[in-house]
Amino acid sequence: MKRTATILACLFVILFVTSLPTKTGKTQVHDYIYDYERMSRAAVAMLHAVENFLAENIDIINTHNAMLGRPAPTNQPYNYKGINPEGGTARIGKEFTKRTGMTVKFASEGKKKYGLRNKENAPDDWERNQLKKFASIRYPSGVGFGEIEKLTGTYDIVHRYIYPLYADPACLKCHGDPNLSPTKDGKDITGHMMEGYKPGELIGAISVVSPLAVEPVSGTEAIIYDYNKMAKIIVNLLQIPGYFIAGHMDVIDTFGATLDKPIPPNQPYSYKGINPVAFAKLITAELTASTGIKARFVSEGKGSYGPRNPDNLPDPWEIVQLRRYAEKAPSTEGIGEVIRMSAVGLTVYRYFFPLYVNELCLKCHGDPATSPTKDGKDVTGGPMENYKIGDLRGGISLIFPVR
Numbered sequence: 001m002k003r004t005a006t007i008l009a010c011l012f013v014i015l016f017v018t019s020l021p022t023k024t025g026k027t028q029v030h031d032y033i034y035d036y037e038r039m040s041r042a043a044v045a046m047l048h049a050v051e052n053f054l055a056e057n058i059d060i061i062n063t064h065n066a067m068l069g070r071p072a073p074t075n076q077p078y079n080y081k082g083i084n085p086e087g088g089t090a091r092i093g094k095e096f097t098k099r100t101g102m103t104v105k106f107a108s109e110g111k112k113k114y115g116l117r118n119k120e121n122a123p124d125d126w127e128r129n130q131l132k133k134f135a136s137i138r139y140p141s142g143v144g145f146g147e148i149e150k151l152t153g154t155y156d157i158v159h160r161y162i163y164p165l166y167a168d169p170a171c172l173k174c175h176g177d178p179n180l181s182p183t184k185d186g187k188d189i190t191g192h193m194m195e196g197y198k199p200g201e202l203i204g205a206i207s208v209v210s211p212l213a214v215e216p217v218s219g220t221e222a223i224i225y226d227y228n229k230m231a232k233i234i235v236n237l238l239q240i241p242g243y244f245i246a247g248h249m250d251v252i253d254t255f256g257a258t259l260d261k262p263i264p265p266n267q268p269y270s271y272k273g274i275n276p277v278a279f280a281k282l283i284t285a286e287l288t289a290s291t292g293i294k295a296r297f298v299s300e301g302k303g304s305y306g307p308r309n310p311d312n313l314p315d316p317w318e319i320v321q322l323r324r325y326a327e328k329a330p331s332t333e334g335i336g337e338v339i340r341m342s343a344v345g346l347t348v349y350r351y352f353f354p355l356y357v358n359e360l361c362l363k364c365h366g367d368p369a370t371s372p373t374k375d376g377k378d379v380t381g382g383p384m385e386n387y388k389i390g391d392l393r394g395g396i397s398l399i400f401p402v403r
C-alpha cells in the first residue's frame with residue numbers, strides 16, 4: 001500500500017516536472033504576450049492621439065474661416081458639426097475592428113447622477129475592476145495595464161489592455177463645470193450635460209481586446225510571422241484615421257455642414273488645414289514615441305511631379321518595393337522582411353504596404369482641371385498630379401527594431 005503510494009507520488013512528480021514549460025518555451029510565451037501588449041499600446045497611443053487632436057481642435061472644426069495651428073477667430077460664425085473626440089475615435093475604432101479583429105472601445109462608469117453619455121461605453125467586469133484601480137490615488141498616472149484573460153463560458157483566450165484617460169483642459173470644455181456651459185443651460189456644444197469633472201480626474205479609459213491567434217511556429221519564421229501580424233495592424237491604424245478625415249473634409253470645411261448629412265449647398269467654404277496627411281503624420285509620431293516603430297509615407301511621385309514633400313522620397317529598399325508593386329495588379333498585401341545591416345551590426349524588420357488612389361484622394365491628387373482654385377492646385381495649395389483611381393500613389397514603410 002505504502003509502496004503504491006510512493007510510486008504514485010513519484011509518477012506525479014515526474015509528470016509535473018515534464019509538464020513545466022522549458023526555458024525557451026517560457027521566453028516564447030513571454031515574447032508572444034509582449035507582442036500583443038506592444039500592438040495594444042500602439043493602438044491606444046494612436047487613437048488617443050486622434051481623440052486629443054479632435055478635442056484640441058474642436059473650435060477649429062466648428063468655426064468658419066478657422067485655420068489649424070492658429071487661434072480660432074472669435075468674430076466668425078460657429079456651428080457644431082457632430083464630430084466629437086470620442087464619437088470620431090469610436091468610428092475609427094469600429095473600422096479598425098472590422099479590418100483586424102482587435103476591438104477598441106471607450107470604457108467609463110460615468111460620473112454620479114450624470115451616468116454615461118453613450119451606453120456603448122459601459123464597462124464589463126474586467127474593465128470596471130481596472131477603472132477602480134486607475135481611480136485610486138496610489139495608481140501611477142498614465143500607466144496602462146494588460147493581461148491574458150480566459151473568457152467565461154467559452155474556451156477563448158484574449159489579450160486585454162486598458163489605458164486611463166484623465167480630464168485635461170481640452171476635455172473640460174465639454175466634460176467640465178456646467179456653470180461654464182456655452183449655451184448657459186449646463187450643456188456642452190454637443191448637447192450633453194457637462195459632468196463637472198475636475199482637471200486631472202479620471203474620465204474613463206480606452207480598452208483593447210485582441211483574440212489570441214493560433215500558436216506561432218518556432219524559430220525565425222515565428223519572428224516574421226509575429227512582425228507581419230503587427231505590421232498589418234499598424235498600417236491599418238495609420239490609414240483609417242486618414243480616411244476618416246479624407247471622407248469628412250467637406251463637413252469640416254463647409255459652414256453649416258453636419259456629420260452624416262448631405263453637405264448643404266451655397267454655404268461658404270474655407271479650408272482649415274486639417275488634411276489626411278497632416279493627420280497621418282501626427283499619428284505616425286505617436287506610434288514611434290510609444291513603440292519605437294518608425295513609420296513613414298513614401299512615393300517617387302508621378303512623371304514630372306516628384307513627391308509632394310521631398311522628405312517622402314523613398315530609400316533604395318523602398319524604391320525596390322514601390323517599383324515591384326507598380327508592376328503588378330493592385331494588392332491588399334504588404335511585404336515584410338528581416339534585414340541585417342552588418343555595417344552597423346543592427347537587425348531590423350522592414351515592411352512595405354502599397355497605397356492606391358481612390359475617389360477620396362482625387363480631390364487633391366487627381367485631375368488638375370478639377371482644381372478648386374482653378375490653377376491646378378488642391379485645397380492645400382499643392383499641385384494636383386493627375387492620378388487616376390487604382391494608381392499606386394506610394395506606400396507606408398515601417399521599420400521595427402528586432403529584439
Ligand code: HEC
Pocket residue numbers: 051052054055058084085086087090106107108110115116117118119121165166167168170171172173174175188189190192203204205
Ligand atoms: C466637443 C465635446 C467633447 C470634448 C472636447 C471631449 N468630449 Fe468626451 N465625450 C463627448 C461626447 C459627445 C461623448 C459621447 C460620445 C459617444 O456618443 O460615444 C463623450 C464621451 C466620452 C467618454 C466615454 C464616457 C461616456 O460618458 O460615454 C470618455 C471616457 C470621454 N468622453 C473622455 C474625454 C476626454 C479624455 C476628453 C479630452 C481629451 C474628452 N472626452 C473631450 C464630448 C466631448
Ligand code: HEC
Pocket residue numbers: 243246249275276277278297298299301306307308309310312355356357358360361362363364365378379380382393394395
Ligand atoms: C486634402 C488633400 C489631400 C487628400 C484628400 C489626399 N492627400 Fe495625399 N498628400 C497631400 C499633401 C498636402 C501631401 C504632402 C504631405 C507632406 O507634406 O508630407 C500628400 C502626400 C501624400 C503621400 C506621400 C508622398 C508624397 O507625394 O509626398 C502619399 C503616399 C499620399 N499623399 C497618398 C494619398 C492617398 C492614398 C490619398 C487618398 C486616400 C490621399 N493622399 C489623399 C494632400 C492630400
